[in-house]
Amino acid sequence: MSAAELIHGAAVELDQPLFSVHDLTRLYGPEKGCQGVSFDLYPGEVLGIVGESGSGKSTLLSLLSGRCAPDRGQVSYRGKDGAMLDLYAASEAQRRTLLRTEWGFVEQNPRDGLRMGVSAGANIGERLMAQGVRHYGQLRAAGIDWLQQVEIDPMRIDDLPRTFSGGMQQRLQIARNLVSSPRLVFMDEPTGGLDVSVQARLLDLLRGLVRDLDLAVVIVTHDLAVARLLADRLMVMRRSHVVEAGLTDQILDDPQHPYSQLLVSSVLQP
Amino acid sequence: MNGLNPNAASQAAGALESGYNFAYLDEQTKRMIRRGLLKAVAVPGYQVPFGGREMPLPYGWGTGGMQLSAAILGADDVLKVIDQGADDTTNAVSIRRFFARTAGVATTTRTPEATVIQTRHRIPETPLHGEQILVFQVPIPEPLRFIEPSETETRTMHALGDYGVMHVKLYEDIATFGHIATSYAYPVTVDERYVMDPSPIPKFDNPKLHMSPALMLFGAGREKRLYAVPPFTEVVSLDFADHPFAVQRWEENCAFCGSHDSYLDELIVDDAGSKRFVCSDTDYCMQRREPFEPQQEVGQ
Numbered sequence: 001m002s003a004a005e006l007i008h009g010a011a012v013e014l015d016q017p018l019f020s021v022h023d024l025t026r027l028y029g030p031e032k033g034c035q036g037v038s039f040d041l042y043p044g045e046v047l048g049i050v051g052e053s054g055s056g057k058s059t060l061l062s063l064l065s066g067r068c069a070p071d072r073g074q075v076s077y078r079g080k081d082g083a084m085l086d087l088y089a090a091s092e093a094q095r096r097t098l099l100r101t102e103w104g105f106v107e108q109n110p111r112d113g114l115r116m117g118v119s120a121g122a123n124i125g126e127r128l129m130a131q132g133v134r135h136y137g138q139l140r141a142a143g144i145d146w147l148q149q150v151e152i153d154p155m156r157i158d159d160l161p162r163t164f165s166g167g168m169q170q171r172l173q174i175a176r177n178l179v180s181s182p183r184l185v186f187m188d189e190p191t192g193g194l195d196v197s198v199q200a201r202l203l204d205l206l207r208g209l210v211r212d213l214d215l216a217v218v219i220v221t222h223d224l225a226v227a228r229l230l231a232d233r234l235m236v237m238r239r240s241h242v243v244e245a246g247l248t249d250q251i252l253d254d255p256q257h258p259y260s261q262l263l264v265s266s267v268l269q270p
Numbered sequence: 271m272n273g274l275n276p277n278a279a280s281q282a283a284g285a286l287e288s289g290y291n292f293a294y295l296d297e298q299t300k301r302m303i304r305r306g307l308l309k310a311v312a313v314p315g316y317q318v319p320f321g322g323r324e325m326p327l328p329y330g331w332g333t334g335g336m337q338l339s340a341a342i343l344g345a346d347d348v349l350k351v352i353d354q355g356a357d358d359t360t361n362a363v364s365i366r367r368f369f370a371r372t373a374g375v376a377t378t379t380r381t382p383e384a385t386v387i388q389t390r391h392r393i394p395e396t397p398l399h400g401e402q403i404l405v406f407q408v409p410i411p412e413p414l415r416f417i418e419p420s421e422t423e424t425r426t427m428h429a430l431g432d433y434g435v436m437h438v439k440l441y442e443d444i445a446t447f448g449h450i451a452t453s454y455a456y457p458v459t460v461d462e463r464y465v466m467d468p469s470p471i472p473k474f475d476n477p478k479l480h481m482s483p484a485l486m487l488f489g490a491g492r493e494k495r496l497y498a499v500p501p502f503t504e505v506v507s508l509d510f511a512d513h514p515f516a517v518q519r520w521e522e523n524c525a526f527c528g529s530h531d532s533y534l535d536e537l538i539v540d541d542a543g544s545k546r547f548v549c550s551d552t553d554y555c556m557q558r559r560e561p562f563e564p565q566q567e568v569g570q
Contacts, residue, residue: 093430100434115417115438122441129441130434136444136510158445 016078018043018216019184024063024073031239034060037073039235039245043183046210046217048231048248050224050263055237057220058188064218065105065186066095077102077184100130104177104185108192110169113176114161120147120172121157127180146175150205167198171205178209187219191226203229224267228252236260286374293340293373299323303341303496307487310498315460316428317411322494332365332390333491335407339388342403342487343369348376350384355392355533355550379553391454393475395532395554398484400501406469408490411497413457413467433465436508444513453518459506460499468505474517474533479505522547527558 017040027033034056041047049057062068064075066087075087080102087095099105107113114123121143128139144154150171152164161169170190177185190206191199207230210217221227227234227248234251236244236259244257255261291297299321306320325333343349349369353362357379365388366377378384381396388405398404414424417435427433436457443451456473460466468479469488479486479499486499499505509515523530525546532554534547549555 092426096430096432117417118438118442119445121445122438125441126434126438129437130432134437134509134511136441136512139441140445 017041018045018078019064019218020074020076020078020084021064022074024060024070024075026059026063026068026070027240028059031241032056034063034237034240037235037242041184041216041218043216044214045233046215046219046231048227048234049218049220049237050222050227050234051237052222052263056240057222057237060237061186061188061218061220065103066099080183100127101180102183104180104182106170106173106177106185106187106190108189110161110166110173113173114169116160116162119158119160120152120164123161123172123176124179127176131180142179146179147172149178149209150175151201165198167194167202170194170202174206174209178213178215181213182215184216184218187217189221189223190219191221191223199226206230224252224264236263285371287371290372292345293343293369293375294325295323295337295340299337300341303337306496307338307341307498310487310496311485311500313464314500314503315464315466315497317495317497320494320496322491325491326368327364329492330409331361332388332407334489334493334496335388335390335405335491336365336368336489337491338405338487338489338496339369339386340373342405343373343375343386345373345375347385348378348383350378350381350387350553352387352389352392352394352551352553354390355535356552358552361390380557381553391470391472392533392550393471393478395529395549395551396557398478398482400483402484404482404484404486406471406486406488408467408469408488408495409492410455411467411469411488411490411493411495413455413465428464431463433459436465437510440508440510440513444510450509450513450515456515457508459508461503462506465508466497466499466505472518472533473507473515476505476507476515477517481505520547524549524555527555529555529558 019041022038024037025035027035037060049060051057063070069088076084077087077098078084105113121140124143124146125139128142133139143157147154147157152168152171161172164172191202194202203226219230231248234246234248235242236251236257238259244251244255244260251260252264255264303320306318310316310318323337325336327333349366351362351366353359356362369375370377381394385401386403386405387394390407393404412424413436414427417438418424418427440450440452454472455467455470456476458466458468458476458479468476481502481504483501485501488497507515520534522534524532524534525548527549529549533550535550537546537548539546
């Protein structure tokens with residue numbers, strides 16, 4: 001294969017969506033849940049989902065990450081082998097494998113995403129062990145490496161997560177997800193519940209990791225500043241519908257839909 | 271103290287009581303348990319639910335093992351019951367007497383003579399043969415329980431072979447103690463498929479599960495689960511490549527029989543804290559001493 005073909009091949013890979021969603025719907029009642037959501041996500045792209053509480057952001061994230069089945073619609077993902085996998089036609093075993101290898105999920109509350117009863121090192125190593133790494137030295141090295149990457153003192157590798165501060169727990173959760181080098185990460189309000197200075201550091205860290213590892217990210221947030229900082233594209237949700245979608249700067253600087261305008265104008269300026 | 275004369279054991283066991291069905295349980299229940307056992311043998315290591323019955327002793331005293339024993343006992347069987355390796359502890363004596371009275375089966379303390387051995391905590395040191403069945407009393411049959419409290423979730427994990435978390439516990443052991451400190455109920459993979467809790471036997475006994483010629487049955491009365499390791503099945507203890515599975519070793523020998531390769535109990539014998547190590551398997555210890563000691567001293 002010539003260099004030109006290689007470059008061409010890589011370009012084709014980037015041209016094709018990593019993650020494709022069509023008419024995704026799950027309703028708990030009229031306008032409760034989410035309906036008619038379609039989008040494509042490309043490798044290395046960060047998609048922000050913003051909206052008020054109860055607008056269906058978290059429901060959408062659960063549907064996307066294979067945690068609850070939709071009423072209607074299709075989610076497909078392009079695996080490392082290049083084949084498209086229909087998430088809800090695949091077996092549960094395949095979905096689980098995906099969730100712990102090529103995907104990550106960062107919960108809003110780190111207590112939901114971490115095993116609080118085992119040490120930080122074991123939390124980081126769990127995905128590797130699930131993938132069949134059976135060498136303690138390698139697990140240990142990966143643990144120390146990732147603690148450093150998320151700016152936690154490696155000396156704390158044997159401490160329980162509950163002795164960590166909220167910001168450290170959140171960073172530990174991120175390390176735990178990224179250790180398997182995923183290609184797609186879902187984040188549910190990763191900075192919720194943290195004070196502003198810790199938020200800023202976490203966002204800075206996340207932005208660095210996303211760029212370095214070329215991650216595709218779907219991030220749910222109600223904080224437009226977070227969206228502006230991290231997201232390439234935005235989807236604004238209201239009452240289970242996507243009311244506006246487009247480039248982040250475009251939506252935040254020139255919102256078209258009345259609700260987006262309201263959202264943008266509601267941001268407090270210190 | 272250190273073992274009963276087999277004849278004395280048979281005498282103490284008492285005569286057959288009338289008014290009970292053979293081996294206490296009714297025939298329908300035994301049939302139901304046997305169906306469960308057939309399934310368990312067909313799928314090694316898989317936990318089969320069964321409708322556990324009330325037994326005339328509390329949960330935790332061996333009700334699961336007793337129901338399995340009751341289901342497989344025949345009139346010609348010779349029963350041995352071990353508790354912590356010993357034949358003469360309350361639990362072992364009571365269960366042996368229970369089956370002697372309700373089924374009228376012969377009982378023994380000698381491992382080679384027994385056809386059914388009900389056990390708690392130990393596999394006999396004397397190698398088992400193909401005509402024997404070992405019945406374990408199991409308190410917690412689910413090896414994933416310590417990390418996953420939900421039964422639905424653990425069943426899904428078993429179904430999907432999602433066993434990564436089993437190594438999390440071993441990792442924690444090494445991180446905390448520098449070696450795998452789990453010394454009993456050490457998880458095993460059976461026939462390259464199911465991860466199984468071999469009941470609270472010391473990990474010293476885990477290698478005896480591997481390719482055993484005897485059938486191994488496990489019954490959990492409170493949890494109402496049974497599972498099995500058929501004869502000549504591969505049983506592998508979980509470990510790490512750089513921290514391989516290893517069993518306990520003692521520097522001391524048994525104070526009675528001098529054995530250096532059996533599982534030893536540490537006894538504090540006086541107020542000054544003097545220690546003695548003796549075989550946990552009383553029958554094995556007896557067998558080794560018999561050639562040297564006169565018969566009448568035994569049991570005093």
